[in-house]
Amino acid sequence: MSGYLQPALVSVENLFRNVHMLVPEYQRAYAWEKPEWDDLWADVYEGMRNSSDHYLGTVVLRKIDEHQVDSRGRTIAVFEIVDGQQRLVTLALLALALYDPLRGSALGNDIWSEFVEDANVPRLRLGGPNADYFLELVRAAHAGSALPDSTRTTNKRIKKCLTTYREKLAANSGISDAESPEAILKYIRQRLQILRFITDDASLAIKTFQTVNDRGRQISLLDKTKSLLMFYVTKYLPGDAEVLRCVQEGFGRVFENFDKTMDLAATNKVEYLTNPRYRFGEGELLTFAYHYSMRHLTNACGLSDYAYAYDLGARKVFDSFIKPALLRLRNQRDVLRRFVCGFVDDLATIAQSLCEIVAQIPDNRRYQSLFQRQGVSASVYPLLVGLKASGLLDDRMLDAVSVLDLRVYQIRGTDPKAWLYKEAVSKLRSGASYSQIYDAIVSYTHWYGNDAVLDGYLRQAVYRKGFVHLILWEMATAESSEPDASSGKSFSEFQVDHILPQKPLIDVTTCGFASEDDYLSRIHRFGNLCLLDDTLNAGAGDRSLAVKIDYYARSSLEATRILGARLSETGFGLDGIEERTNSIIDFFRSRWPISSSTST
Numbered sequence: 210m211s212g213y214l215q216p217a218l219v220s221v222e223n224l225f226r227n228v229h230m231l232v233p234e235y236q237r238a239y240a241w242e243k244p245e246w247d248d249l250w251a252d253v254y255e256g257m258r259n260s261s262d263h264y265l266g267t268v269v270l271r272k273i274d275e276h277q278v279d280s281r282g283r284t285i286a287v288f289e290i291v292d293g294q295q296r297l298v299t300l301a302l303l304a305l306a307l308y309d310p311l312r313g314s315a316l317g318n319d320i321w322s323e324f325v326e327d328a329n330v331p332r333l334r335l336g337g338p339n340a341d342y343f344l345e346l347v348r349a350a351h352a353g354s355a356l357p358d359s360t361r362t363t364n365k366r367i368k369k370c371l372t373t374y375r376e377k378l379a380a381n382s383g384i385s386d387a388e389s390p391e392a393i394l395k396y397i398r399q400r401l402q403i404l405r406f407i408t409d410d411a412s413l414a415i416k417t418f419q420t421v422n423d424r425g426r427q428i429s430l431l432d433k434t435k436s437l438l439m440f441y442v443t444k445y446l447p448g449d450a451e452v453l454r455c456v457q458e459g460f461g462r463v464f465e466n467f468d469k470t471m472d473l474a475a476t477n478k479v480e481y482l483t484n485p486r487y488r489f490g491e492g493e494l495l496t497f498a499y500h501y502s503m504r505h506l507t508n509a510c511g512l513s514d515y516a517y518a519y520d521l522g523a524r525k526v527f528d529s530f531i532k533p534a535l536l537r538l539r540n541q542r543d544v545l546r547r548f549v550c551g552f553v554d555d556l557a558t559i560a561q562s563l564c565e566i567v568a569q570i571p572d573n574r575r576y577q578s579l580f581q582r583q584g585v586s587a588s589v590y591p592l593l594v595g596l597k598a599s600g601l602l603d604d605r606m607l608d609a610v611s612v613l614d615l616r617v618y619q620i621r622g623t624d625p626k627a628w629l630y631k632e633a634v635s636k637l638r639s640g641a642s643y644s645q646i647y648d649a650i651v652s653y654t655h656w657y658g659n660d661a662v663l664d665g666y667l668r669q670a671v672y673r674k675g676f677v678h679l680i681l682w683e684m685a686t687a688e689s690s691e692p693d694a695s696s697g698k699s700f701s702e703f704q705v706d707h708i709l710p711q712k713p714l715i716d717v718t719t720c721g722f723a724s725e726d727d728y729l730s731r732i733h734r735f736g737n738l739c740l741l742d743d744t745l746n747a748g749a750g751d752r753s754l755a756v757k758i759d760y761y762a763r764s765s766l767e768a769t770r771i772l773g774a775r776l777s778e779t780g781f782g783l784d785g786i787e788e789r790t791n792s793i794i795d796f797f798r799s800r801w802p803i804s805s806s807t808s809t
Contacts, residue, residue, distance in 0.1 A: 616658030
């Protein structure tokens with residue numbers, strides 16, 4: 210068949226017949242979720258009700274130089290799944306769900322041999338983090354025992370998919386013979402149609418994937434990048450097994466580390482990575498890798514006329530850097546090889562570095578403060594990840610980045626990243642020294658976030674600003690004499706409370722304010738804010754200070770109890786707000802000072 214593409218519209222039964230299909234290690238883990246499971250289920254039911262064939266999409270398989278011999282002595286062809294992994298796994302899980310009510314019958318045995326395993330040869334073998342779990346799941350399903358658990362989100366999806374289909378079948382049980390498990394199985398085997406492409410040519414398989422993929426989740430930029438690189442390798446570097454392995458293994462590491470990162474981020478409550486509002490996804494890894502790798506790669510590959518752009522997003526990285534560079538280098542075999550391996554290695558290093566950062570959070574107090582309480586700004590992530598990838602992210606550097614993030618990006622609320630990216634982020638891979646990078650960060654912070662610049666920002670109305678909770682927490686816990694500087698409650702279990710109520714309840718002139726407008730203009734300033742347990746905050750509400758003092762006395766935070774006791778003796782008004790504001794600003798300056806450069 211060498212190099213020939215064989216397209217055929219086949220039934221699901223024929224697709225699985227007498228083959229061993231494997232998911233290569235460089236493919237992503239299982240990613241479909243409920244919308245895709247429901248779509249497949251709806252496709253089946255729509256076709257059954259209309260008594261019509263239903264087209265599911267495409268599958269691209271590459272025949273590899275390997276075979277399996279089953280327990281009956283038969284030779285089974287082995288195919289690598291280039292495209293269609295998600296729907297093939299989901300079809301196998303639907304078949305497993307159907308096996309349950311048909312267990313022990315001839316049809317149950319047919320399901321097992323056709324879709325799961327026959328004569329000790331599995332029909333489908335998964336890769337990466339799904340490999341071992343899927344085998345465990347299959348064994349449990351065959352034995353009728355409880356399905357195994359997993360800490361990995363991708364494996365939880367596999368279990369949930371099977372559970373969902375079992376529940377749907379149970380809900381339909383006994384409704385009618387037309388919707389029985391037997392009828393569903395018959396329809397799936399014979400009338401679900403898939404356009405199958407088979408080739409033994411790697412570049413042709415990849416090109417087909419790029420051209421015909423039309424179903425399931427939208428192809429991510431990371432997938433497109435992997436596919437494009439593999440296409441150029443197989444077409445312009447034929448027979449170069451080392452560079453092909455570099456791409457395959459490199460992307461295997463990328464997908465594996467991305468999945469691990471997202472699991473760890475959910476466990477460790479890293480909001481930027483997990484909150485849909487920030488829309489962090491795989492594409493950001495391309496952006497991080499571009500900032501880290503671009504200058505080094507262009508110098509190494511004779512692309513010095515490519516100008517570094519600090520503001521490229523993932524789509525622009527793909528369209529304006531990766532694609533043109535590959536096209537330009539396609540006939541320069543050695544340079545193309547250097548570019549492909551260099552970019553993939555750096556991308557894999559970036560993915561691993563992000564994973565390692567998130568993994569350190571539970572055991573590193575600096576990381577906890579930065580990622581869980583401060584919440585690093587999106588623009589600072591490429592710097593942090595690049596520093597980690599370069600081996601430069603020690604405690605001193607981490608403190609400098611923390612101060613930069615808080616002062617410039619959070620308090621000043623600006624994003625003047627051009628200078629930082631050009632002088633620090635993009636030079637990490639190009640041999641810049643620790644001192645050069647550190648001094649660039651310090652200089653940037655001095656320029657945009659020095660004490661004089663921030664003074665006005667800290668004296669404004671700051672209520673609802675994200676940094677307020679952090680600064681009040683750090684100040685309150687620094688003043689505490691209790692172990693671990695807190696009551697054992699976490700940062701998130703306290704809310705920012707107004708000492709004087711947001712709406713005046715008394716004659717404000719008795720508290721030193723010139724008028725009600727004067728009162729309202731100052732009520733959201735730092736000096737009128739403190740932390741109170743969320744269980745007490747609702748009761749304290751917007752009530753008078755005389756009432757709130759009692760709530761403060763019951764706070765589990767020592768600093769709030771001390772504040773309440775002092776206010777019960779001295780009262781609180783305009784002068785108190787100003788005095789407390791000054792104290793908080795003084796604390797901020799001492800807690801997050803701008804360090805001296807290494808040359809000072």
